Amino acid sequence: MDFLLNTIRKIDNDQVKEYSFGNDQSLEENLAISFISPKDFDKLNLVPSLHLKISSKQRNIVVKFEKDDNIPEGTITMPVSIWSNQLTQILEDELVYKNIVVSVEATREPILKFEDVIQKIRGIE
């Protein structure tokens, strides 16, 4: 299913806090996460044990999800983080952090680990 991805700042899912006071596990816990509307939750036939695979044209990530009544249907939000920035884009030398068309599917694949994201950025897939 196609969604619009919006990256947003959330005080409880804050990367600076996690980098300063947390560890790799708490980073994954609080930042490798997405929020979707309850209607989309039903449309995707989600159950809590599943994860979401979110794919842009270039890359994909696997993160956990939470239902959030405040998210409009057809939109998926993620806290600003190294995970969401695997999907953000560039348009004419400007950065696109909002309204990125992504494809979303339920998956049993494990959540993408922080060290794996770093390795991907370093070109070691």
Add this chain to the structure above:
Amino acid sequence: MKRYPCSGCSLLCDDIIVKSDGLFIDKIIGACLKGKERFDQVSAQNRITSPLIRKNNELINVSWEEALAKTVEIIKNSSAPLLYGFSNVTCEAQRAGMDLAREINGFIDSNASICQGKILNKAKSQGINLTTITEIINKGDLIILWGANPAETIPRLLNKVLFSRGKFRMTGREIKTLVIIDPVKTASFRVMGVRDLALIIEPDKDIELIQMLKEECCSADSIPSGGVAGIDKSDLKRLLLHLTGAENGVIILGQGVLQPHADYDLIEELLDLLQLINDRQVKGRISLLLLGGHFNMAGFDHVALSSYGVSGKLQFENKKLVKSEDTIVSKINKENFDCSIIVGTDPISHLPHSLSSKLARKPLILIDNHSSATSRIADVILPTSITGIESSGLVYRIDQVPVELKKILNPPNNIPSDEELLNQLIKKFNGGAK
């Protein structure tokens, strides 16, 4: 107990009470969650307090001499160094960064250029009405949050501007109308009262709202009966009434409005709308306040303008400032650099993969005080003190007002401030000549 400004975010609250003996902080009164976290960074478990160099793909503690020698070696082997960050440091450190860029013929830019600096850049040709926090507190009667969620990004902003009673007002919150325009019902919606206006706009339809408001400013009754961008007609009429009838209105702009589009420029359209409204205004005016999170995001442009006569990015060649069409994004994207010096920021986390992967391919020197995704790939890490707690200096608040940060504690291991470290590096290249 003494009063100190807080460097937790760009609001720089100057009413934080701190009890300290100069060695430890015993008590902090009045700080928000972000401010408290800032003070807690002094003893954070992931704080970096000694220099590190990557050897055999592992970061190793080394002496300052060795770390600085490695830094100099990387820079001397570079013909196109890139300096980036500088929005979490003082203006003095920003100036030192610019001088270092001149000494090593580098390109320097700050986080502001991908955030609120974009609006100021556009405003160079169109003009802009800015305002200050004090003016909003004292005179404001309309506050519009457009794509902004200060409740979670600048937690005390709404306390100050919405719930305060101004000098020139008989009442406080009662006469201040809050309008929020956002596709997501964010935490900021929770402070809304009955006479406020919550406008849940359809994602990426801000342009339709702006164009309708512009049309309505020119010819009345042009609002379609079905509304625009998911907002119904009566709400749109109320919005326009507020915009044209407020005595001192402010639109607080967040990242939501900064997004680029292939076929139109939302910021230019918004600045146009603002001009139209202010032309039509009979009682007062509508101004802008640009939200940016880092505590000195506004400073870089001021320092560049006062030191080198240009606001924003600077490119040096033969130790002279030259014109450049490049931006930090185009520089990295075209890989038009051969090493980077990152100061007080984490581009590996906050830039898209296509850019962060290019930064990671070249030698990277990080100047920062805590670990991050960037520290995971850096070749050299030079730790610095925590500005506003362990070192002092000038910074610019969110509304372009200068504030002096004060030192409360001595830093551990006598680590230098950003300014001291950057000046040490300059000396390595020019031998101390001014």
